[in-house]
Amino acid sequence: MINVKELYKSFEKKDVLKGISFKINHGESVAIIGKSGIGKSVLLKHLIGLIQPDSGEVWVEEKLVNTLSFTQLQSVRAQCGMVFQFGALFDSMSVEENIGLALSKLSEMNKEEVTQQISKSLAEVGMENSEKLMPSSLSGGMKKRVGIARAIAIKPKYLLYDEPTTGLDPVMTDSINRLISKIHKQEDVTSIMVTHELRTVFEVAERVIMIHDGKIKFDGTPEQIKLSNDIVVQQFISGNSTLLETEA
Amino acid sequence: MLRILIYPIHIFIHFFEGLAEYVLLMTKMFRSVKSWNLYLGFTADQMVNIGAQSIPIVMLTSLFSGMVTSVQAAYQFESGFVPTWFVGSIVGESVLLELAPMITGLVMTGKIGATITAEIGTMRVTEQIDALESLSFDPVSFLIMPRVLAAAIMFPILVIVADFCGILGGLFAAQHAMDVSAQEFIRGLRTWFRPWDAWFGLIKGIFFGIAITSIASYKGFTTEGGAEGVGKSTTSTVVISCMVIVLLDYILAEIFL
Numbered sequence: 001m002i003n004v005k006e007l008y009k010s011f012e013k014k015d016v017l018k019g020i021s022f023k024i025n026h027g028e029s030v031a032i033i034g035k036s037g038i039g040k041s042v043l044l045k046h047l048i049g050l051i052q053p054d055s056g057e058v059w060v061e062e063k064l065v066n067t068l069s070f071t072q073l074q075s076v077r078a079q080c081g082m083v084f085q086f087g088a089l090f091d092s093m094s095v096e097e098n099i100g101l102a103l104s105k106l107s108e109m110n111k112e113e114v115t116q117q118i119s120k121s122l123a124e125v126g127m128e129n130s131e132k133l134m135p136s137s138l139s140g141g142m143k144k145r146v147g148i149a150r151a152i153a154i155k156p157k158y159l160l161y162d163e164p165t166t167g168l169d170p171v172m173t174d175s176i177n178r179l180i181s182k183i184h185k186q187e188d189v190t191s192i193m194v195t196h197e198l199r200t201v202f203e204v205a206e207r208v209i210m211i212h213d214g215k216i217k218f219d220g221t222p223e224q225i226k227l228s229n230d231i232v233v234q235q236f237i238s239g240n241s242t243l244l245e246t247e248a
Numbered sequence: 249m250l251r252i253l254i255y256p257i258h259i260f261i262h263f264f265e266g267l268a269e270y271v272l273l274m275t276k277m278f279r280s281v282k283s284w285n286l287y288l289g290f291t292a293d294q295m296v297n298i299g300a301q302s303i304p305i306v307m308l309t310s311l312f313s314g315m316v317t318s319v320q321a322a323y324q325f326e327s328g329f330v331p332t333w334f335v336g337s338i339v340g341e342s343v344l345l346e347l348a349p350m351i352t353g354l355v356m357t358g359k360i361g362a363t364i365t366a367e368i369g370t371m372r373v374t375e376q377i378d379a380l381e382s383l384s385f386d387p388v389s390f391l392i393m394p395r396v397l398a399a400a401i402m403f404p405i406l407v408i409v410a411d412f413c414g415i416l417g418g419l420f421a422a423q424h425a426m427d428v429s430a431q432e433f434i435r436g437l438r439t440w441f442r443p444w445d446a447w448f449g450l451i452k453g454i455f456f457g458i459a460i461t462s463i464a465s466y467k468g469f470t471t472e473g474g475a476e477g478v479g480k481s482t483t484s485t486v487v488i489s490c491m492v493i494v495l496l497d498y499i500l501a502e503i504f505l
């Protein structure tokens with residue numbers, strides 16, 4: 001279970017998160033949505049201790065993440081596979097080395113098992129036989145797939161996706177959406193995806209949390225959010241920028 | 249009006265914030281010394297990148313600066329009061345004490361400093377550093393330590409290369425510009441040679457190497473704002489490193505000479 005309590009975070013003069021609280025139970029598939037620059041990635045990075053909050057608590061199972069030292073964080077990070085927005089593959093390493101690096105620290109596999117696990121994860125994301133390729137020779141969609149392979153290779157309990165479909169063409173978006181759903185079902189994981197793509201929300205998520213102005217504006221099912229009569233939520237869902245003009 | 253007053257204060261505060269951040273990062277780096285088994289392999293790679301691949305440019309630049317020193321000495325000797333074989337000592341002293349380490353430092357700032365900032369800065373803005381950390385690797389011992397360590401080892405070696413080429417260049421130019429024979433040149437070189445001068449040059453090399461790579465790593469590490477940000481950090485690495493090298497050169501001279 002992930003439990004976030006009263007999270008506050010500001011950068012220099014900018015208040016990004018202003019009191020965020022939610023609980024995510026095991027096996028849920030949650031989309032965190034909101035405008036660009038609202039602090040979705042910042043929130044996601046708090047969950048594995050990449051960013052420290054100004055105040056508040058982040059619990060992953062029975063661990064209070066924001067108080068752990070770098071070494072103590074290792075056990076939390078071994079449970080959480082993070083997929084970064086543009087894949088964040090290490091440029092200087094091949095696909096195989098990228099995944100191998102994750103396994104070398106966060107798993108106890110021997111050399112043979114590592115090789116097996118690498119090809120298994122690559123097969124799962126539809127990237128068979130790409131072990132020797134370098135990241136620079138991959139397209140945006142392929143990088144995301146390898147990024148997903150790197151995250152699932154460590155057999156995490158939680159999969160965190162940062163904008164998994166942003167910037168991809170519609171067909172690729174669909175195939176990544178299917179991939180996320182497939183992994184969610186097969187691997188018995190909790191999936192948390194940060195996105196501003198509604199398609200991903202409606203096709204993949206069972207629960208939606210919307211962040212607006214540093215706070216949670218909506219928390220419910222995708223069906224409920226469609227019916228919400230909150231003007232900010234409606235504006236986001238309908239993509240209509242004129243709804244709020246009177247307020248602004 | 250107020251802005252004019254606030255601006256220098258702002259710069260001042262900004263400078264000390266940056267300095268504090270740098271010191272913090274260096275503290276982290278020295279704390280990561282104990283996980284040497286992790287980065288030793290990377291250090292070897294970096295020694296090739298930083299050291300071996302820079303030998304040609306260091307050879308070329310020091311060769312020419314040695315030659316220029318010789319030609320200038322000849323120009324000043326025209327009065328005829330100083331015997332021409334003194335040129336060997338002038339070239340020797342200048343190269344060992346100042347030119348070889350300084351030229352190596354400045355050339356490496358442009359070559360290695362800029363590269364390191366661009367590499368690490370790109371990793372920062374493409375979230376590769378976050379990814380490393382998410383896999384429980386300490387980015388400081390993974391990225392910074394190997395580079396700084398490699399520089400501390402390779403810079404003195406590069407300075408030795410520069411010493412040889414600089415003196416060789418001086419010798420060559422002396423023979424051609426003022427008809428000083430090789431024997432005479434070497435006689436000049438030997439008469440005033442002090443081993444300490446050569447050692448001092450190497451010590452400077454170590455300091456310059458650590459300064460350049462640590463500043464470059466820090467600048468890369470704190471890069472913000474996409475590809476444009478990487479460009480900005482790279483430029484500021486070169487500017488800051490050049491200033492720091494000149495400053496260090498003076499401070500070390502005060503301490504050691």
Ligand SMILES: Nc1ncnc2c1ncn2[C@@H]1O[C@H](COP(=O)(O)OP(=O)(O)O)[C@@H](O)[C@H]1O
Pocket residue numbers: 011012014016034035036037038039040041042043
């Ligand atoms: N390390 C940082 N330093 C300063 N500001 C940051 C940092 N990370 C994020 N921000 C700021 O926080 C805000 C939220 O960013 P982010 O979480 O990336 O938004 P998004 O919802 O699009 O993912 C942005 O205005 C961004 O500029």
Ligand SMILES: [Mg+2]
Pocket residue numbers: 040041042085162163
């Ligand atoms: Mg984001």
